[in-house]
Amino acid sequence: xxxxxxxxxxxxxxxxxxxxxxxxxxxxxxxxxxxxxxxxxxxxxxxxxxxxxxxxxxxxxxxxxxxxxxxxxxxxxxxxxxxxxxxxxxxxxxxxxxxxxxxxxxxxxxxxxxxxxxxxxxxxxxxxxxxxxxxxxxxxxxxxxxxxxxxxxxxxxxxxxxxxxxxxxxxxxxxxxxxxxxxxxxxxxxxxxxxxxxxxxxxxxxxxxxxxxxxxxxxxxxxxxxxxxxxxxxxxxxxxxxxxxxxxxxxxxxxxxxxxxxxxxxxxxxxxxxxxxxxxxxxxxxxxxxxxxxxxxxxxxxxxxxxxxxxxxxxxxxxxxxxxxxxxxxxxxxxxxxxxxxxxxxxxxxxxxxxxxxxxxxxxxxxxxxxxxxxxxxxxxxxxxxxxxxxxxxxxxxxxxxxxxxxxxxxxxxxxxxxxxxxxxxxxxxxxxxxxxxxxxxxxxxxxxxxxxxxxxxxxxxxxxxxxxxxxxxxxxxxxxxxxx
Ligand code: GLN
Numbered sequence: 001x002x003x004x005x006x007x008x009x010x011x012x013x014x015x016x017x018x019x020x021x022x023x024x025x026x027x028x029x030x031x032x033x034x035x036x037x038x039x040x041x042x043x044x045x046x047x048x049x050x051x052x053x054x055x056x057x058x059x060x061x062x063x064x065x066x067x068x069x070x071x072x073x074x075x076x077x078x079x080x081x082x083x084x085x086x087x088x089x090x091x092x093x094x095x096x097x098x099x100x101x102x103x104x105x106x107x108x109x110x111x112x113x114x115x116x117x118x119x120x121x122x123x124x125x126x127x128x129x130x131x132x133x134x135x136x137x138x139x140x141x142x143x144x145x146x147x148x149x150x151x152x153x154x155x156x157x158x159x160x161x162x163x164x165x166x167x168x169x170x171x172x173x174x175x176x177x178x179x180x181x182x183x184x185x186x187x188x189x190x191x192x193x194x195x196x197x198x199x200x201x202x203x204x205x206x207x208x209x210x211x212x213x214x215x216x217x218x219x220x221x222x223x224x225x226x227x228x229x230x231x232x233x234x235x236x237x238x239x240x241x242x243x244x245x246x247x248x249x250x251x252x253x254x255x256x257x258x259x260x261x262x263x264x265x266x267x268x269x270x271x272x273x274x275x276x277x278x279x280x281x282x283x284x285x286x287x288x289x290x291x292x293x294x295x296x297x298x299x300x301x302x303x304x305x306x307x308x309x310x311x312x313x314x315x316x317x318x319x320x321x322x323x324x325x326x327x328x329x330x331x332x333x334x335x336x337x338x339x340x341x342x343x344x345x346x347x348x349x350x351x352x353x354x355x356x357x358x359x360x361x362x363x364x365x366x367x368x369x370x371x372x373x374x375x376x377x378x379x380x381x382x383x384x385x386x387x388x389x390x391x392x393x394x395x396x397x398x399x400x401x402x403x404x405x406x407x408x409x410x411x412x413x414x415x416x417x418x419x420x421x422x423x424x425x426x427x428x429x430x431x432x433x434x435x436x437x438x439x440x441x442x443x444x445x446x447x448x449x450x451x452x453x454x455x456x457x458x459x460x461x462x463x464x465x466x467x468x469x470x471x472x473x474x475x476x477x478x479x480x481x482x483x484x485x
Contacts, residue, residue, distance in 0.1 A: 021072030104201025121156030176426025183450025316360025
């Protein structure tokens with residue numbers, strides 16, 4: 001079936017004229033119509049625009065002989081990316097009525113490559129969450145078991161990819177929001193190096209951590225998409241101006257001599273069945289010629305508390321722009337300016353966002369700044385230095401993406417600390433600005449689990465290469481949830 005083909009296979013069928021982009025787009029729109037109600041993965045459908053851009057892609061192919069790898073391939077954007085003329089809600093009541101006046105750079109680049117946007121994906125409100133339960137539009141269900149969460153905050157993008165509602169989807173990862181939901185839904189998710197993909201037009205949560213990336217069915221597909229997304233953008237002041245390597249080109253590079261680091265801190269207390277999956281993967285890598293080395297990052301256990309100071313601090317500043325005046329929601333009949341601010345923010349933001357704003361304001365306030373924010377920044381540096389030292393010994397680090405498979409909807413939502421602990425394996429890479437990738441590596445109780453690869457800055461090509469060779473010898477990434485095959 002069309003929805004199980006890789007991007008390369010779809011592209012070849014388009015090139016040979018076997019199918020058109022309009023037909024392909026109709027196929028996915030029909031799947032969305034049939035399957036999305038049970039998942040709530042998409043919150044805005046752009047069917048008319050999709051068919052128009054598909055027709056344009058067909059014309060570019062036919063008339064101009066264009067052959068770009070994404071020309072005419074459908075995708076879904078996380079609703080954190082501004083999309084010109086299309087509602088961009090960020091999962092919040094605050095932006096429920098916000099029609100973006102321009103495209104984010106990620107959106108513009110994929111559009112220029114000829115990819116066809118089908119719609120916008122549900123997400124945790126302002127990307128704050130690990131379960132997609134904080135969305136104003138209701139929780140996303142995991143296609144592997146609809147009583148379970150898909151992970152968050154890019155839960156809609158992950159669930160949509162897993163359910164084959166599109167060949168790929170965009171996401172963002174501030175503290176794990178691509179890798180964790182990719183793991184819990186059995187897809188491949190890539191969080192690039194901080195600065196590799198432009199943040200322009202991506203609604204800001206924690207600007208020193210936010211990074212855009214991709215969900216796909218394989219590392220090979222992800223390489224094609226990342227190729228189109230990555231690169232310098234003068235409109236993002238932290239975008240880095242170094243050339244983008246040819247990611248698809250090096251997917252099959254031999255792994256002989258690759259040094260894989262096993263992070264002692266990741267294995268301490270790891271559930272036996274989870275550890276067994278990682279060890280199976282290591283055996284495979286060893287058979288491909290890699291060596292394993294045990295490494296330690298002594299400050300890594302501090303990453304969750306560090307993140308939950310730094311991220312809320314930045315969020316409290318970033319979200320101050322939502323004041324009921326310039327963007328989005330405004331309360332009814334305000335008495336005066338203060339009442340307008342208070343009620344617009346009080347009514348527009350959900351509970352988790354308010355918790356983060358309050359925590360962030362507290363850690364930045366006079367008298368507490370030194371004890372919390374400054375301290376967290378120092379620990380962030382120590383964690384970064386630990387990674388740097390580890391990458392002096394090894395080429396990449398390997399470990400689990402999450403402590404457990406997908407948990408039940410409702411199980412952790414009333415206990416923020418338990419929820420935050422779900423991010424234990426992902427947050428370190430964000431604090432250090434490193435690229436990370438999660439790929440499916442097995443099942444526990446019938447639910448997918450992720451293997452995480454973390455590399456030095458700008459090592460995306462190596463991560464994709466290592467993931468691709470794993471996927472050449474295994475078929476976990478090909479398994480689809482029942483009912484979505
Ligand atoms: N789960 C983390 C949080 O709630 C990460 C979110 C993200 O990466 N956007 O902050």
